[in-house]
Amino acid sequence: MRESGLDTAIQAAGGVSALARRIGVSQPAISGWKRIPPDRVLAVEAATGIPRTLLRPDLYREAAPQPRPDLDEVSAARADIYALLAALLWRAPDAALLGQLAATPDPAGAGDLAAARAALARAAAATTAEAAAREHFDLLIGVGGGELFPYASYYLTGFLHERPLAELRADLHRLGLVRAEGLAEPEDHIAFVCEVMATLIHGGAGTPEIDDAVFFARHLRPWARAAFRDMERCEAATFYRAVGTLGRVVMEIETAAFELPQ
Structure with a gap:
């Protein structure tokens, strides 16, 4: 008997054959699954728009950080943007999130961040959950790898699972943070680091x-x-081009802010 997460994914994709085509595996392979294998969860999530927390709740749990009671407005806004980037990079937005982004009021000010937020709202209004899921799959997952390799090790060394990942894991250990059991992606994935x-x-x-x-x-x-x-x-990016712009602008602002005398 199939688990509910797999049934939901099959229904969302339009059947076993459709899901198999979307994630690049054979129909008999999916027919033999009782649950979605850990190394296929992200691909199924991208192909269907079903959150990993529903596909495999035994592996992925929602864990929103609780804000400090004394958190100032600027810090809260920074945390929210990082959380948004993490969410959009982990998985494609569903229709509800796209609607929320599209309905975001025009931010105050005329700086790069305000322009990037406005561009993201326009991009959300102009796309669909299905189109965003296909973009996410093509860019970040793909069959055998997406167009991007969003890992610190790759950008800093040209290879995966290198010293930047080891250094990150050492700091995560000091912080008492661990990745969810069964998570296929290494911790230096950009979504994890933003989270x-x-x-x-x-x-x-x-x-x-x-x-x-x-x-x-x-x-x-x-x-x-x-x-x-x-x-x-x-080339595959439309909605995610706006996500990239927002992320780049945030990195530039954060870099400049941390360089200011404390």
């Missing part, structure tokens, strides 16, 4: 030696701007 930044800003983790400024300097500043810039330039 950690949101957690640090919210106050859900941190040590005297590793706060959000230190974590940013070590694990985002050296490479994330380039990754977001590449997303802006991807």
Whole structure:
């Protein structure tokens, strides 16, 4: 008997054959599944728009960081943007999230961040959940790999699972943070790193030696701007071009802010 997450994915895709085509596996392989294999969860999520927390709730749990009661408005806004970037990079937005983004009021001001947020709202209004899911799959997952390789190790060394990942894991251990059991992606995936930044800003983790400024300097500043810039330039990107612009602008603002005298 199939688990409910697999049944939901099959229904969303339009049948076993349709799901098989979308994720690049054979129909008999899917017919033999009782549940979605851990190494296929992200591909199924991208192909169907069904969140991984529904596809495999035993592997993925919702864990929104709880804000500190004394969190100031600027810090709260920073944390929210990092959380949004993480959500959009982990999985394609569903229709509800696209609607929320499209309905976002025009931000105050005339700076790069306001322009990037407005562009994201327009892009959300101009796409559909299905189109965004296809973009996400083509860019970040693909059959045998997406157009982008959004990992610190790849951007800094040209290879996966290299020293930047080991250094990140060491800092995550110091912070008491671990990835969800069964997560196929290494921790230096850009979505994971953005999620950690949101957690640090919210106050859900941190040590005297590793706060959000230190974590940013070590694990985002050296490479994330380039990754977001590449997303802006991807031929497969339409909605995700706006995501790339927002991410690049955030990296530039954060870099400049952390360089100011404290």
